[in-house]
Amino acid sequence: MDATPDSPGAGHGAAPITVEHVGKVYPDGTVAVGDLSLEVRAGELAVLIGPSGCGKSTVLRMLNRLVEPSKGRILLDGQDIAERDPVELRRRIGYVIQDVGLFPHQTIRTNVGTVPRLRGADRKQIRARADELLEMVGLDPARHGDRYPHELSGGQRQRVGVARALAADPVVLLMDEPFSAVDPIVRGRLQEEFLRLQAAVRKTIVLVTHDIDEAVRLGDRIAVLAEGGRLLQYAPPAEVLSAPASEAVARFVGADRGIRRLAVTRLRDALRPLAGTEDIERLPSVADSGTMYDALAAMLTGDALNVVVTTDGQPIGTVSRSAIFAPPDGQPRDRHAGVSADAAAAAQRGDADDPSDEQAVRGPLAGGPKRPEQ
Numbered sequence: 112m113d114a115t116p117d118s119p120g121a122g123h124g125a126a127p128i129t130v131e132h133v134g135k136v137y138p139d140g141t142v143a144v145g146d147l148s149l150e151v152r153a154g155e156l157a158v159l160i161g162p163s164g165c166g167k168s169t170v171l172r173m174l175n176r177l178v179e180p181s182k183g184r185i186l187l188d189g190q191d192i193a194e195r196d197p198v199e200l201r202r203r204i205g206y207v208i209q210d211v212g213l214f215p216h217q218t219i220r221t222n223v224g225t226v227p228r229l230r231g232a233d234r235k236q237i238r239a240r241a242d243e244l245l246e247m248v249g250l251d252p253a254r255h256g257d258r259y260p261h262e263l264s265g266g267q268r269q270r271v272g273v274a275r276a277l278a279a280d281p282v283v284l285l286m287d288e289p290f291s292a293v294d295p296i297v298r299g300r301l302q303e304e305f306l307r308l309q310a311a312v313r314k315t316i317v318l319v320t321h322d323i324d325e326a327v328r329l330g331d332r333i334a335v336l337a338e339g340g341r342l343l344q345y346a347p348p349a350e351v352l353s354a355p356a357s358e359a360v361a362r363f364v365g366a367d368r369g370i371r372r373l374a375v376t377r378l379r380d381a382l383r384p385l386a387g388t389e390d391i392e393r394l395p396s397v398a399d400s401g402t403m404y405d406a407l408a409a410m411l412t413g414d415a416l417n418v419v420v421t422t423d424g425q426p427i428g429t430v431s432r433s434a435i436f437a438p439p440d441g442q443p444r445d446r447h448a449g450v451s452a453d454a455a456a457a458a459q460r461g462d463a464d465d466p467s468d469e470q471a472v473r474g475p476l477a478g479g480p481k482r483p484e485q
């Protein structure tokens with residue numbers, strides 16, 4: 112591997128991971144993982160979530176051979192990692208942990224340059240690469256590069272951890288509760304930045320979290336685990352929220368999963384074209400990159416039953432409150448609702464639109480509401 116590709120985003124691609132019937136029994140007899148199979152596609156961000164002690168970190172640590180499985184095998188890019196040199200393997204796999212694990216007596220720049228240095232890149236190359244990565248994670252190399260870890264905030268240290276992991280230009284990034292040490296506001300910002308970063312670098316990422324909102328926000332797919340690493344469901348966030356595979360999953364994702372689903376359902380799926388008769392000047396507007404959650408927030412703030420959806424500031428259609436509360440395609444409304452008061456369903460029952468209001472806004476050309484699920 113080259114330590115200094117043309118740009119941080121250019122990368123060396125991403126590799127798929129296949130976990131085949133993997134188990135881990137620790138020497139004291141604890142069965143951390145019984146028999147787990149799953150695959151993560153190249154460039155996909157898979158989230159492992161589940162109650163404390165269910166084996167999430169053990170699974171993650173088996174992926175870079177910090178923990179050796181007791182059974183089964185793990186393929187990276189089709190090759191059994193048991194046949195790889197663990198040190199060489201770990202240099203291809205970035206690992207970001209909760210308290211980051213920066214070297215306290217090294218500057219930020221030196222920390223970020225760790226792996227390129229180990230690979231023998233020259234000093235100028237290492238510095239350029241480190242600075243590029245610091246910029247990429249939103250830190251100013253001139254201001255922060257020569258500081259020591261204790262001279263940064265928790266959120267800044269977390270960014271350095273991500274930059275250091277990316278400096279190796281890994282084919283896989285493993286992240287164990289990467290944002291949990293920072294306060295909720297910083298966490299939200301880091302998650303947003305991280306999503307932008309991932310859109311640029313497209314690594315295969317396996318991320319462990321306790322936080323269902325984080326899982327829903329970041330994951331392409333979410334693996335919900337139970338004790339002993341038992342896989343309860345492995346599906347995109349919208350599916351886990353709208354069609355939990357069991358009561359256990361429904362309970363785990365929470366009573367407010369209906370609201371969470373809105374945050375991962377694209378607005379444009381429920382879009383109704385403009386009929387030309389709407390009084391769009393009086394409606395709140397939301398950009399078409401937004402979600403149903405954004406639309407609902409705008410409706411509530413603007414006390415409206417509809418929002419105008421815009422692209423580059425230009426109106427392209429409307430979304431109605433009833434479309435937001437329509438059940439996703441093919442899903443019975445109250446599946447597993449017995450364990451939770453699904454907020455969206457409750458809102459549906461108690462807050463149905465007046466069809467005449469909708470007609471007034473939609474105009475005569477508008478069809479029935481499109482199902483909003485992606």
Ligand SMILES: Nc1ncnc2c1ncn2[C@@H]1O[C@H](COP(=O)(O)OP(=O)(O)OP(=O)(O)O)[C@@H](O)[C@H]1O
Nearest residue numbers: 137138139141143162163164165166167168169170
């Ligand atoms: N080195 C070890 N020796 C013995 N048991 C261990 C060891 N590491 C973890 N365990 C046990 O294995 C099980 C799974 O632990 P693991 O850390 O993988 O869970 P987790 O889901 O990541 O938990 P948390 O969310 O609390 O971090 C737990 O019962 C834990 O006590």
